[in-house]
Amino acid sequence: MTILACNKLRIQFGNRLVLSDLTFSIDEPQFIGVFGPNGAGKTSFMKTILGILPVQQGTLKIFGKHPRQVRKEIAYIPQYQNMDSFHLTGRSFIASSVHGNRLGLPFLARKDHQEIDRVLDDVEARDLADLSLMEMSGGQKQRILLAQALLGEPRFIILDEPFNNLDPKWVKVILALIKNIQQERKISVLLSTHDLNPLIHVMNQVLCIGNQSAILGKVQDVITAKTLTKLYGFPIQVIKANNTCFVTTSFN
């Protein structure tokens, strides 16, 4: 079954055209990295998949349906989440959305507690269950957010720049967890980042967004100096070495 299909999709805010004529499909569960300059439309595209932003022109189908019809099957970790203001433990934070609601602590049945334990185990975070969010590091909070996203066993997970302010060790840990879950459950992951390098060996395909358009393809086909320089409108170098490639800029 086709997972995601866009046909001549256009995203626009008033007169500001963000993306136009997007046509591509994802036909099997994959890990897809989303890459592109600031303001290119990565978040807007993700919000359109979620049905938060309307499709203005063209079509976008997810699991063959309109985004709003499959909302419960898609988990979303937005770009900015200030968890410091919450006087909650990891478990309480996850519990606050166990019934799909985001605010307030619901009464939890035994099966809800089991579900919370399950998602904590999924991200190897049982030790964080009783720790206050205020005491957690960025990487620990990211694991709690991921656990919350796994409630209800989503078929599609969208993560908008989850690695902001994380050091390379935590990026590696979180990325390995996500990749493991994606492969084991055969679900789809769309993850945006400004640093593509940690994803090079993890993603199946990359979606490069820029210049009001997007290209989906294998890393070796899409991550080239020519393509990225065009999408960024700025010189980008791609250095290939030791079976990997590094995306970099020249500031000279």
Ligand SMILES: Nc1ncnc2c1ncn2[C@@H]1O[C@H](COP(=O)(O)OP(=O)(O)OP(=O)(O)O)[C@@H](O)[C@H]1O
């Ligand atoms: N609700 C909105 N109303 C008007 N313009 C918007 C709105 N949301 C986003 N935009 C504009 O649409 C463009 C794309 O924004 P978007 O946040 O999708 O980009 P992005 O690729 O995610 O950027 P970044 O990498 O900086 O997070 C930007 O020019 C932004 O100013």
